Amino acid sequence: MTDAKVLVVDDNKSVLSALEILLQFEYKSVETVFNPNQxxxxxNLDSFDIILLDMNFSAGVNTGNEGLFWLREIKKKAPNTSVVMMTAYGAVDLAVEALKxxxxxxxxxxxxxxxxxxxxKSAYELRKSRQEIRSLQKKESGLKQVINEDKNYIIGNxxxxxxxxxxxxxxxxxxxNVLITGENGTGKELIARELHRTSKRKDEVFIGVDMGSISENLFESELFGHVKGSFTDAKNDRIGKFEAANKxxxxxxxxxxxxxxxxxxxxxAIQNRTIVRVGSNKTVPVDIRLICAxxxxxxxxVADGLFREDLLYRINTIHLEIPPLRDRDEDVLILSDFYLKRFGNKYDKPNLRINNAAQEKLMRYAWPGNVRELHHIIERAVILSEGSILKPEDFLLISKNVASLNMGPTTLDEMEKEMISRAxxxxxxxxxxxxxxxxxSRQTLYNKMKKLKS
Known part of the structure; x- marks a missing residue:
């Protein structure tokens, strides 16, 4: 027996009885209605999976207009319920009208x-399909919200x-197409997400790809997808990042x-706005907004022959150059306060503040790692803090002298030795x-000092 609810609407009680007897052995719940005005x-009309609806209720009338009227009323209240029309007067045009x-x-x-x-049974399967489609649409919408959720913010004034x-x-x-350039840690991805968030595509998905992490032999599979059997590990069809970002x-x-x-x-792929999966000859159109960084x-x-000039023109319709943190002096303390509150709450130290001397130290620093470096330095200071006031010594910054030596390249050992000495x-x-x-650890520090002295 199918776990479904069926409603039969007919002004003939004999028809209602016959259908109730026939359907009660097939479906868990069968209800009948004699008067369509009900x-x-x-x-809870939308709780019914299937409604069997007569098309004529008035004596001597066989146009089917009454049934069509009640069909519209049902669809207003229960748009996803499957309705099967019944009539003793068959006509092709009437059937077509009902289906429309x-x-x-x-x-x-x-x-x-x-x-x-x-x-x-077919009507019930249609009802289930509609429910599955609605469920998938909700999941898709939820996934897009999760993917697009940006827990990082563009902070500064x-x-x-x-x-x-x-x-x-x-x-x-x-x-x-937009090309975003800037030093490491300046927030290029945040600007890309802001472009998406304020665009007409904001309700669709944002897909980010780190091109530096994709090996050359997997490039096409990652970006364009592949079909089953196209190479040794291709056990299933898989869409690439271009298709995933469609719309x-x-x-x-x-x-x-x-x-x-x-x-x-x-x-x-950028020129044609189509891709071909690895192992396939079929072109797949893609509708994307492209942002590169x-x-x-x-x-x-391009001048050195390492980058295609035609590709640069394709991706560089608009160029956005993100300023380094050293050119945003007034934002250093704003960002510091933001991260201080974030990490203070994260590590259960909500009342921390940075004293004036420490603020001056942060303002004087050149920030070679930009906002990302500031983020990590504030987090580390919060984790290791013992009081409620953060002082200059709580912030471990690379020495300007070490960072800007003109005596040739600085080795990692020299950098490490300088940091240990300063600490x-x-x-x-x-x-x-x-x-x-x-x-x-204290032992690790001893070992490093011993290595550097040897």
Whole structure:
């Protein structure tokens, strides 16, 4: 017995009885209604999976207009319920009209029991399909919200930042390709997400791809997808990032890391707005908004023969250069306060604040790692803090002298030795305190010092 609810609406009580007897052995719940006027006030009409509805209720009338009227009323209250129309007066044009109005099928009286049961079963399958589609649509919408959820924020009020944000919001209204450049840690992905968030595609998906992490032999599979059996590990069909981003935004980060061979494949997909899965000959159209980012000088790479000039023109309709943090002096303390509150709450230290001397230290620093470096330095200071006031010594910054030596390249050992020396100096030779500041154990600090002295 199928776990479904069926409602039969007919002004002939003999028909109601016959259908109730026939259907009660097939479906868990079967209810009948003699007067169609009850439909308007029927409770939970959308809880029925199938409704069998007569087309004529008034004596001597066989136009089917009454049935069509009640079909429309049912569809207003229960749009996903499958409605099967019944009439003793068969006509092709009447059946077509009922189907246009949303009926699932059409039954002639007198009916054949097997045929009627098959029709009702098909209507039930249609109802289940509609429910599954609604469920998938809800899941898809939920997944898009999760994927698009951006827990990072663009923080600051400097002139340099506001200038780039104003340009970003102007460009977002269009579908042009955008190239975002800037140093590591400046927030290129955040700007890409802001472009998506303020665009007409904001309700669709944002797909980000780190091009530097994709090996050349997997490039086509990752971006364009593949079909089952196209190579050794292709056990199933798989869509690539271009198809996954269809109707939405595709963000290709670190695009300067691509080889010339992969650049040519990417250029073809961008030009034609179609892709071909690995192992297939079928072209698949894709509708995406393309955003690329890099910290490389692509113009110089073109001059050096390392980047295709035609690809640069394709991705560079609009160029957004993200300012480094050293050009956003007034944002340093705003960002510091933001991260202090975030990590203070995360690590259950909500009352922390940075004293004036420490603020001056943060303001004087050149921030070679930009916002990302500030993020990590504040988090580390919060984790290791012992009081409610953060002082200059709580912030481990790379020495400007070390960062800007003009005496040739600085080795990692030299950098490490400088940091250890500064930590010991700040803590008057206290190895435990220095080790804690550096984020290592006391024994590890001893071992590093021994290695550096040898």
């Amino acid at each position: 439909i308007s006030s029927f409770p 109005e949303g009926a699932a099928d059409f039954i002639l009286k007198p009916w054949n029991n097997d045929k009627l049961l098959a029709t009702v 400097s002139k340099a930042l506001n200038s780039i944000l104003n340009l970003t919001r102007k460009v977002a209204k269009t579908d042009v 939405g935004t595709l963000f290709l980060d670190e695009i300067g890391n691509l080889s010339l061979q992969t650049q040519a494949k990417l250029l073809s 890099t910290n490389c000088n692509l113009e110089q790479m 010991l100096e700040q803590h008057d030779g206290n190895y435990s305190a220095a080790a804690e500041q550096l984020g290592v």
